[in-house]
Amino acid sequence: xxxxxxxxxxxxxxxxxxxxxxxxxxxxxxxxxxxxxxxxxxxxxxxxxxxxxxxxxxxxxxxxxxxxxxxxxxxxxxxxxxxxxxxxxxxxxxxxxxxxxxxxxxxxxxxxxxxx
Amino acid sequence: xxxxxxxxxxxxxxxxxxxxxxxxxxxxxxxxxxxxxxxxxxxxxxxxxxxxxxxxxxxxxxxxxxxxxxxxxxxxxxxxxxxxxxxxxxxxxxxxxxxxxxxxxxxxxxxxx
Numbered sequence: 543x544x545x546x547x548x549x550x551x552x553x554x555x556x557x558x559x560x561x562x563x564x565x566x567x568x569x570x571x572x573x574x575x576x577x578x579x580x581x582x583x584x585x586x587x588x589x590x591x592x593x594x595x596x597x598x599x600x601x602x603x604x605x606x607x608x609x610x611x612x613x614x615x616x617x618x619x620x621x622x623x624x625x626x627x628x629x630x631x632x633x634x635x636x637x638x639x640x641x642x643x644x645x646x647x648x649x650x651x652x653x654x655x656x657x658x
Numbered sequence: 659x660x661x662x663x664x665x666x667x668x669x670x671x672x673x674x675x676x677x678x679x680x681x682x683x684x685x686x687x688x689x690x691x692x693x694x695x696x697x698x699x700x701x702x703x704x705x706x707x708x709x710x711x712x713x714x715x716x717x718x719x720x721x722x723x724x725x726x727x728x729x730x731x732x733x734x735x736x737x738x739x740x741x742x743x744x745x746x747x748x749x750x751x752x753x754x755x756x757x758x759x760x761x762x763x764x765x766x767x768x769x770x771x
Binding site (some may be wrong): 560575577584587588638645 | 699716724750759
């Protein structure tokens with residue numbers, strides 16, 4: 543069975559703090575894809591990053607960084623020096639190689655609140 | 659600008675009534691999806707379509723129907739058989755392939771009168 547667990551339902555930090563959002567996944571597939579999306583209050587999900595199962599290189603994009611570890615089936619997301627505009631719901635998703643459609647299984651999301 | 663347009667933004671349904679949610683994309687994507695989002699929960703897949711005139715049920719298709727007569731359009735009908743339709747509905751599209759990210763619309767919030 544395919545499953546994505548985001549154990550942190552809500553996180554609240556003060557601006558400029560660093561924060562890490564956890565994502566743990568389960569799959570029997572050897573080839574799969576992991577995604578992070580951001581859902582601001584407007585409702586539209588915005589794609590942030592994709593990682594292939596065969597590429598464990600971590601990635602940094604500005605204040606955002608992602609740590610992919612196959613050994614622990616985790617794909618965690620860190621925001622450095624958080625800002626109020628980072629307040630949103632963040633979703634981790636798992637996509638499968640054995641389907642042509644980009645079907646993904648989503649976690650329940652983590653609501654991040656950054657206070658000024 | 660390329661993107662996905664969902665309409666209406668807010669929709670109210672009376673008991674026993676069918677309603678249709680619109681989703682249009684101009685990204686030239688082959689695949690389109692409908693998700694339901696309930697408070698505090700993730701996205702659950704209702705239906706998806708990989709190509710025109712073809713679509714498959716997702717995890718919670720009961721009480722919903724779709725059509726895909728045009729590449730750019732994927733309307734969702736919430737039928738009276740759906741007993742708990744109050745939710746936030748999101749439409750998405752992508753190029754074909756499991757490694758492709760999805761692009762989302764702004765969503766439609768459906769409520770029961």
